[in-house]
Amino acid sequence: MLYTLTKILSIIGVRTFFNRVTVWHEDRIPKAGPVIFVSNHPNTMMDPLVVGISCNRELHFFAKSTLFNHWLKRFFLSRLKLVPVYRKQDDPKLVRKNESTFDKGFRILENNGAFLIFPEGVSTGDRTLEKIKTGAARIGFGAENNNDFQLDVKIVPVGLSYSDAIRFRSDVFVRYGKPIALGDFQESYRADEVQTVTRVTNEIEIALNKLTTNVSELEIADLVECLELIYKKELILEMGLELESKQDDFSVTKGLINAVEWYQERYPEKVDQFRKMIAHYLDRLEALNIQESYLGPGGRELTLLNRLKAIGFMIFGFPIFCWGLIHNYFPYKFPRWFATKTHAVKSQIAPFKLLSGIPVFLLYYAGVLSMVHWVFGDTPITLLWGLTLIPSGNFVLRYFDGVNGYRQHLRFISLFYKERNLIFELIEERLKIIHFINDAKKQYFRENPKS
Numbered sequence: 001m002l003y004t005l006t007k008i009l010s011i012i013g014v015r016t017f018f019n020r021v022t023v024w025h026e027d028r029i030p031k032a033g034p035v036i037f038v039s040n041h042p043n044t045m046m047d048p049l050v051v052g053i054s055c056n057r058e059l060h061f062f063a064k065s066t067l068f069n070h071w072l073k074r075f076f077l078s079r080l081k082l083v084p085v086y087r088k089q090d091d092p093k094l095v096r097k098n099e100s101t102f103d104k105g106f107r108i109l110e111n112n113g114a115f116l117i118f119p120e121g122v123s124t125g126d127r128t129l130e131k132i133k134t135g136a137a138r139i140g141f142g143a144e145n146n147n148d149f150q151l152d153v154k155i156v157p158v159g160l161s162y163s164d165a166i167r168f169r170s171d172v173f174v175r176y177g178k179p180i181a182l183g184d185f186q187e188s189y190r191a192d193e194v195q196t197v198t199r200v201t202n203e204i205e206i207a208l209n210k211l212t213t214n215v216s217e218l219e220i221a222d223l224v225e226c227l228e229l230i231y232k233k234e235l236i237l238e239m240g241l242e243l244e245s246k247q248d249d250f251s252v253t254k255g256l257i258n259a260v261e262w263y264q265e266r267y268p269e270k271v272d273q274f275r276k277m278i279a280h281y282l283d284r285l286e287a288l289n290i291q292e293s294y295l296g297p298g299g300r301e302l303t304l305l306n307r308l309k310a311i312g313f314m315i316f317g318f319p320i321f322c323w324g325l326i327h328n329y330f331p332y333k334f335p336r337w338f339a340t341k342t343h344a345v346k347s348q349i350a351p352f353k354l355l356s357g358i359p360v361f362l363l364y365y366a367g368v369l370s371m372v373h374w375v376f377g378d379t380p381i382t383l384l385w386g387l388t389l390i391p392s393g394n395f396v397l398r399y400f401d402g403v404n405g406y407r408q409h410l411r412f413i414s415l416f417y418k419e420r421n422l423i424f425e426l427i428e429e430r431l432k433i434i435h436f437i438n439d440a441k442k443q444y445f446r447e448n449p450k451s
Contacts, residue, residue, distance in 0.1 A: 002076070002079045002080060003058075003079065003080055003081055006080055007052065007053070009358070010049045010052060010053055011053050013049065013354055013358055014046075014049050014050060014053055016390075017046075017168060017169070017350070017353070017354050017357075018169065018170060018171060018172050019169040019170060019171055020171045020172075021050065021053075021054065021171075021172050021174065022171065022172070022173045022174065022246050023054045023174045023175075023176075024173070024174065024175045024176065024247065025175060025176040025177070026054075026056070026176060028156065028176045028177065028178055028179060029055055029056065029057065029156060029176055030154055030156070030179060031056075032112060033112055033151075033152055033153075033154065034108070034109035034110070034111075034112050034113065034114070034143070034151050034152070034153045034154070035057065035114040035115075035153070035154050035155075035156055035179075036109070036114070036115060036117065036136050036139065036140050036153065036154070036155045036156070037051060037055060037057075037059070037114065037115070037116040037117070037155075037156050037158050038116075038117055038118075038119050038136045038155055038156070038157055038158065038204050038208070039051055039116065039117075039118055039157070039158035039159070039160055039208075040118070040120065040129055040158075040159060040160055040208050040211075040212050040214065041118035041120050041122070041123040041160075041347075042123065042124075042125055042126075042127075042160060042161075042162060042165055042347060043123065043125065043160070043162060043165050043347055043350055043351070044123045044347045044348050044350075044351050045348075045351035045354075045355075046165075046172075046350050046351055046354070047118065047123070047160055048061050048063075048116055050160060050172055050174060051116055051158055051160070051174065052116070054174045055114075055116075055158075055176075057114040058081075058113070058114065059081065059114055059115060059116050060081040060082070060083055060104075060108050060113060060114070060115035060116070061080075061081060061082045061083065061115065061116050062082075062083050062085050062101070062105070062115060062116065062117040062118070062135075063077075063082050063083070063084065063085065064084070064085055064087055064090065064121075065084040065085060065086045065087065065090060065091075065094065065097075066090050067082070067084070068082075068084045083101055083104050083105070083115070084097075084101060085098065085101055085117075085121075085135070086098050086101065087121060102138070102139055102142060105139035105142075105143065106139065106142055106143040106146060109139070109140070109143040109151055109153055110143060110146075110147060110151065116158075117135060117136050117139075119132045119133045119134075119135060119136050119201070119204060120132065120133070121133050123347040123348075124345075124346070124347055125165055125345060125346030125347030125348075125349075126218055126221070126346075127213070127214055127215055127218070127221040127224075128214055128215055128216070128217070128218050128221070129205070129208055129209060129212065129214045132201055132202075132204055132205040132208070133201075134197050134198065134201045136155060136201075136204065137155070137182075137197045137200040137201050137204070138197055140153045140155055140182045140200075141182060141185075141189055141193070141196070141197060141200075144182050144183065144186070144189075145189065149182075149183055149186045152181065152183055153181075153182045153183070154179040154180065154181050154182070155179065155180040155182065155200070155204065156176060156177065156179050156180075157176070157177035157178075157180075157204055157207035157208050157211055158174065158175070158176055158177070158211070159173075159174070159175040159176075159177065159207075159208055159210075159211025159212040160172065160173070160174060160212065161173045161175075161212055161213050161250075165346065165347070165349075165350055166339075166346060166349040166350050166353075168332075168335075168353065168397075169394070169397055173246060173250070175211040175212075175250075176211075177207040177208075177210070177211050178207070180200060180203055180204070180207075182200070185199070185200060210254075213250065213253045213254065213257060214257075215257055215260070215261065216261050217261070217264065220260050220261065220264050220271070222275075223260050223271065223274065223275060223278070224253075224256055224257055224260055226278045226282070227256045227260070227437070228253060228256065229292055230278070230292060230296075230430070230433065230434075230437075231256075231434065231437055232249075232252055232253065232256065233296065234296070234434070235252055235255075235256075236248060236249070236252055239252070259440075259441070259444050262444060262448065263440065263444070270440065273436075274433075274436060274437075274440075277432070277433055277436065278433060280429075281426075281429050281430065281433060284426060284429070285426070288415065288422075288426075289408075289411065290408075290411075290412055290415070290426075291408055291412075294408075294409070294412045295423075295426055295427055295430050296430075310402065310406045313399075313402055314399075314402065314403060314406070317395070317399055317402075318399075320392055320395050320399075321395065321396055321399040323388065323392050324391075324392030324393050324394075324395050324396040324399075325396050327365075327368060327388075327389050327392060327393065328389070328392070328393035328396060330360075330364060331357065331360045331361040331364040331365075332357075332393065332396075334356065334357070334360050335352070335353040335354075335356045335357035335360065336353065338352060338353075338356040339352040339353050339356070365386070365389055368385075368389070369382055369385060369386050372385050
C-alpha cells in the first residue's frame, strides 16, 4: 500500500518537476524474470524516481546505509523496498553487514524480482562517471551460482542525462542499454570468479558511458558545454539531422565529447588555445548581456509577423500571467529558497526542491481553495478555480521565457544599430572560433577515418 501510494506520488512529482521525460529502448527491458538495473547517479533521489517510473517493473532499491540511521526511517524505507548498502567511506566497521544485503539481493532475484543499484556508489552532480563498483555483478553471479545458473539473471544498464539537473521544468532523458545475460558467463565464472566479475563490471561501465553524455575528465566538461552552446546546432544542420530529434542531439553530443577527449589526450595545446579563445568571446558576450544564439546563423532575424505574435502573446497572455503569478509565486519560490538555505550540493538541489515543493504546493493550494469556497460557498466554482492553478503556473514560466527572449532580442537589435562595429567584431570573433573548430574537425576525421 505504502509502496503503491509512493509510486503514484513519484509519478506526479516527476511529471510536474520535469518538463519532459524521454525514454529510449524500453523494449530492452525484460517484462518478467530477475533483473538488475544499473544506472549512473547524477541527481541523488531524482534518479531512482525517474528509473522507477520509466522501467515498468516493481523495483527494490539499493541505497546507502546512512539513510537508515533512525528506527522511523528504517520502518518506512524497508516498506518502500529500499535495501541498505554499507559503504566503506561511511563506516569501515559495518562493511561486513553487506552479507545480509547480498542475501536480500539473492532472494529478490530468486523470486523473479528486480532491483536498481547505482554502481558508482556516490552522486556528485558532475558530468563524469565515477569508478564502477563490482556489487551488481557479484550479487547477480552469486544468485546464479546458488541456483546452478538456472535463473537467467539479466543486468540492464540505464543512462540518465538531465538538460539541467537543478532547474524546475527541465528535461530528463532515460536510455536503456542492451541486457547483459549472466548465464552467458557460466563457464567463465566457474573457472575464475574474480576475473569474470571484473569483466562484467567493465562491460557495465562501457555501456553507461555509451548511454550518457558524460566526459572522462571533469576539466573538459566546460569545453563540451561551450561546443554545445556555439557549434552543436550548426553541426546538426550540417549533418542533415533533425534539430528537434533528441536522439540526433544525443549522437552529436557524444561525437563532440569523443573529439574533445581525443584532442585532450593528443593535442592538449590546441585544447588550451581553444579554451582561451572561447573564454574571451563569452566574457565579451556576458559584459554586453547578449545571448550567443543571436550571433549565429539567423540569430538576428525578427520578422514583422513574429514581432506581432510576440506582442500579442504578451498583451493577451498578461491576465493569465497575473492569475498564475498570484496563485503560484510563493510555493514556487519557497523550494528554491529552501535549497539555498540548506547549502545543498548540486546533486541534491533538485530533490530538495521536489521534497519541499510538494507539501508547500499542496498546502498552499488547499488554503487558497478553502478560502475560495468560504467566500463563494459554491463547490463548482471552487473546483473550476482549482483546475486553473497548475496550468496557470506553467503559463507563468512560459510567459517569463517569452518576455525575456523578446526583450533580449530588442536589446540586441538596439545594440546592433548603436554599436554596429562592436557587433561586427563579435561576429568576426565567433567566425574565427567556428573556423578553428572546423579545422580541428577536419584533422580529427583525417586521423580517425572510422569516426
